Amino acid sequence: MSDWKRHDPLNRNPATARSSALYRAIGLGSAKSGAHHWWVQRVTAVALVPLLVWLVASLLAHARGDHQVLALWLGQPAVAVTMAVLLMALFWHMKLGLRVIVEDYVHADRVKFAALIAVDLVCLALLAIGVFASLYLAFR
Amino acid sequence: MTTAKLRPRSPDVQIYKPQLTSVLSIVHRMTGVFLSLGSVLLVAWLVAVVDGGDTYAMVERWLRSWIGLLLLLGWTFALFYHLCNGIRHLAWDLDFGFELRSIYLSGWTVVAASMILTVLTWTLGLAVLE
CATH class of the missing domain: 1.20.1300.10 (Fumarate reductase/succinate dehydrogenase, transmembrane subunit)
Incomplete structure (x- = not known):
């Protein structure tokens, strides 16, 4: 698991938000199916x-x-x-x-x-x- | 922009050297498509058994004609190939055999196994029909 996920799952830090894995994954479809x-x-x-x-x-x-x-x-x-x-x-x-x-x-x-x-x-x-x-x- | 569009996309099939791995991969797909056609025959055969009489006689005649036998031979090989290579895929899913050596070894094993199983099946089949 990458560091950002462990420390800040919602990635609320505006300085890193746009480069995060979560930011890049949002909008690309469900992770569940x-x-x-x-x-x-x-x-x-x-x-x-x-x-x-x-x-x-x-x-x-x-x-x-x-x-x-x-x-x-x-x-x-x-x-x-x-x-x-x-x-x-x-x-x-x-x-x-x-x-x-x-x-x-x-x-x-x-x-x-x-x-x-x-x-x-x-x-x-x-x-x-x-x-x-x-x-x-x-x-x- | 135009030059960027003209650049070959990798792997470009015209200049890319065929390897066992890539050939087996595309053959897996081709046998899959071919077997899909075979599944139509399986269903048609079941329906013919239900219908009996002339319908079944027609299907049986077609299956025992040279074109029918040739297609059955093709489907037998395709089935065994897809089955063996499918098991190879399942092994990969379990994280087995990813080293280059193992990939080639399992690849050749699949080729040999599907040929042997095809020959074995037809030897048995023709012996039963004798």
């Missing part, structure tokens, strides 16, 4: 490690299965729930990742705005359809 994007990206990443290993292994195990075998497998409660959780983690992770890419490479304001909205809505739509399909197979 700034790391939220970063954190959720990590939480979903950690969740996706076992979930994707499970997905690849399961798909391998069912590579030979016909439609009926797959429908029965996907319809098992544990499989349907795992698939739904996987889709949630995946599309949340994807939404955050694609957002960063748009923010980094798209600089025209209107295109950027449209792209960011599109990323969120497409991810949400895919999540809704995928989770519905998983649950449908379980409750059919």
Whole structure:
């Protein structure tokens, strides 16, 4: 922690106020949710490690299965729930990742705005359809 | 002001020498985008299983065509790469492996691991399909 913070958190000394870290940080956004994007990206990443290993292994195990075998497998409660959780983690992770890419490479304001909205809505739509399909197979 | 604008912004991709670190970083993003397209297939596949019949037969036919298999191979590698490099990122978040030596070592490990896992998966997959 820097010195000014320890001794004068509100930085009331007019002689140093304008050169302080606090002065430079004011107006640049909340310090409370700034790391939220970063954190959720990590939480979903950690969740996706076992979930994707499970997905690849399961798909391998069912590579030979016909439609009926797959429908029965996907319809098992544990499989349907795992698939739904996987889709949630995946599309949340994807939404955050694609957002960063748009923010980094798209600089025209209107295109950027449209792209960011599109990323969120497409991810949400895919999540809704995928989770519905998983649950449908379980409750059919 | 004009001269200031013309100066290259670093790292300028046209003159900047590619390094393992920068290449792996951009490949992480590219595989992420490619995998996003794969997620559409995952959802389409689930819907096809729900729908059954002709829809499923169509998706299955497409998946087993050469273009489908080629894309699946690409998605397999992209998935393993993104997974392995993602674990590398998580290790960095825990403050492990930041020394230059470790960064290169983990980088090459990611390259090797994702290739080995891809080959292993397809060997197993094709053996199951035999």
